[in-house]
Amino acid sequence: MILENFQDNSTQRKPGTSKGGFLANVVRKPEVVLFGLLIVVLGTLIWESDGFYRWDEGAHFVFDASALQSPTVSLGVWQRFGGVWLFTLPAQLGHKAVKVFASALFLLAVVLTYKVAELEEIPGKHWVIVLLGFQPAFLDIGYTCMAELPAALILVLSYYLYKKSEWKWSLFTASLVFLFRYEMYFFALIMVVLAWRKKQFRALPWIVAGPAIWYCFSVFWTNDLLWLPREMLRYGRLAKYEEGASLFHYVIKAPEIFGWAPVVLFVAAVVYGVVRKRLDSPILLLTVFLNLLISTLASSEIFHWTGAVGDIRYLVPIIPFFALVSLRGLFVVTDRIKLSRGLAMIPIGFAAWLIVQTVSYGEPHTFSEYEKAVISLTQRAAVDSIDTPILTNHWAAQYAMLSGMADTRKILKISNELFDSAPRVYVLWDPQLAVSPFATHTLKLADMRENRSIQLVDSAAVLDKTIFLFLKAER
Secondary structure (H helix, E strand, C coil): CHHHHHHHHHCCCCCCCCCCCHHHHHHHCHHHHHHHHHHHHHHHHHHHCCCCCCCHHHHHHHHHHHCCCCHHHHHCCCCCHHHHHHHHHHHCCCHHHHHHHHHHHHHHHHHHHHHHHHHCCCCCHHHHHHHHHCCHHHHHHCCCCCCHHHHHHHHHHHHHHHHCCCHHHHHHHHHHHHHCCHHHHHHHHHHHHHHHHCCCHHHHHHHHHHHHHHHHHHHHHHCCCCHHHHHHHHHHCCCCCCCCECCCHHHHCHHHHHCHHHHHHHHHHHHHHHHCCCCCCHHHHHHHHHHHHHHHHHHECCCCCCCCCCCHHHHHHHHHHHHHHHHHHHHHHHHHCCCCCCCCHHHHHHHHHHHHHHHHHCCCCCCCHHHHHHHHHHHHHHCCCCCCCEECCCHHHHHHHHCCCCCCCCEECCCHHHHHHCCEEEEEECCCCCCCCCCCCCCCHHHHHHCCCEEEEEEEEECCEEEEEEEEECC
16 A cells, blocks of 8 residues: 555665664654654643633542542542542642643553554554544543543553453453443443454453442442432433533534544545445444434433533543544545655644644633632632631632632532521522532522621622622621
8 A cells, every 4th residue: 555655665774874863763653753742732731721621620620639538429420430539649639640640541542542553553553643642622631630531541441452352351441431431331332242242251241340339339338229320310310501402513513522634534434434335443433423422312402311511521532433543544545645756745734734723722721710700709708717617519619728729618518408507607609500400409599698697798700690709697
């Protein structure tokens, strides 16, 4: 093939040139340059970030940091058992430590994807470092404690073990995805079918390991055999806090999630496979399309399966698989274009296209003005000389305490019971989370404003929303 010939010629040493040296090694190992470039970009993003990935990561960080003191927080379906315990130790050292640890997981996922490309003998395997590492959604989540990052690592690790015929370990690893993104457990079921067809019956029991770990700890800490199933059913019935997404939401968002270059190459690979009536990497394609289908139905405004509203990060677990199919698409494009001169510029062009798109629009993670307002109001309550608990549902208030931004105060969830039982209590009311489907709605803003025993201490207006700090002080 033309691309293979290009690769072979590019690595041949010209007569009279040195056998060693840095430049010679770079020519032979372009993956070193690409991987180094990725590390530089990732390191820069971590260095310049002082906040969190949108606002969900902050809440996850707070749960991760508190798990050693309150292990039961890890049982929650939203918190996700595996995510909490994976990040809890680095969380004790602060948010920067979590970012560094998460980036190691991200880079490991890139290395494993490269190894899969090597096992599948896909030409130009080094380009997968760019096609994966610089995908916008993956790079953006690659230094966070969000569960989608380890889920992506688990899927590609399981697939790598499958390619190495390590059936027990492959099924065991696939089962662990349940601890991070339990809807991705369908991949484990795909692995079961493959193991069954290969008569690898001794490996099959390992597929329940992930769910069994979560379930056993839930029984141990709650003494309730049905707690976890009941919690999952309740979580699946949560109302959407927005209307939901359209059926074509993820298709429209594909360039924003994967990048234009990988999308074009993915489509090229699929079209080529359909035309010749033989799809390469059918397991990867099936996983991608099933994830797309499940995420669409879950977030759709029509079906209302769950509270999901179409966050792009839900597709992150299958991004390594998407990159591998895109790599095959790159080979399809280069092999179809019969140009001897300038052929090397085709993969370079696609790589540059993706890098420019991602780096141009990618931004370090910083606190939003809304989060800064919550932290500021928390600090306002914390300067009170009387040790008074603060009721709030926003994670940024707890983060202010954990990070030393405010004096230690007891942060509790908003509820009528806590409000009524406390003779003196602050209520930090924010319109985002105080009325979220994930929190109680019983303590009404209107009731607090009408209660004569409650005074408005401070407030902050952010765009069209106002955050209030109330103080209940019974005389």
